[in-house]
Amino acid sequence: MQRAAQRDDSAQPSQRAKRLRRALVCAAAVPAVLITAACSSDSGDSKAESGAGSTQSAGGGSTPPSASASPTVEAAAYGKLPDACAVLSKKSLEDLVPKGVKSAKKGSSDDPSSRGSCSWNSLDNNGVKGSQFRWLTVSLLRFDSDAARGSGADQAHAYFTRQAKDVQSVDGAKNTKVVPLSDTGAEATAVRYDLKKKEGLFKQQTVVARVENVVVTLDYNGAGLAGEKTPDAEDLTKAAQKALKEVVASVSAANGAGGAASSPSGSSEPSEPSKSASPSKSPSKAASKAPSASASSSAPPSRSAA
Known part of the structure; x- marks a missing residue:
């Protein structure tokens, strides 16, 4: 034990x-x-973090993010303007300014491809029986497409709208009437009114039209001086509308059947009209200066776009 x-x-x-x-x-x-x-856990986290930081491609490389497309605008349809003093035929001028066919006065312009104007005046002097006075001005303004300002057509539409509105607010205008026009460019308006001056009663017609990226403004007035009968406003308006259609057709013809693109989309350099949608001189103020009989030998103030 x-x-x-x-x-x-x-x-x-x-x-x-x-x-x-x-x-x-x-x-x-x-x-x-x-x-x-712990090592296995760290390895998984590392792979997860690596996957979150970049998109893996099938070949093992990273796929960079796609770059956003640069903004573009529709190219301007018309790239030039006709000579403003040649947009009306001799026959048309004989009807509008019978005694002033050869009185054409071209407005100054720093860029004829973007703006231009021409004016005529006519005095049919009948001595003691009085005289018939006529004054005609055609102004052309073209807008280029620009990525910052938009397409030439949109800029022209905005200017057309302002122009038609400004004409209705001329100082001293009476009996103003606005008439939308059809079959003349993309859009068109006629504004007519009476303007009383010391020389007599002037019948003023201003017709404005937009065709593609170009705005056409035609001023036409008449007066019976020294006792001569005042011209009929309706007749003057019809004559101005007919002349406006001819000017619009001349602008289209100068650019060919379909118009000529002025520059690639979104890359055009703005012309002077694109920098300022309206001319330096207010058209409504210029129109209020009806010419006097004493100044009939020279061209009266015009609503030049230049």
């Missing part, structure tokens, strides 16, 4: 040593598992 007890006592240290070694081995194995798991 004593020997068995001693054997048991001697075996206990050996068993305790074995159990201690087994515990140490297990304890050492735990950090290795944790480290392996």
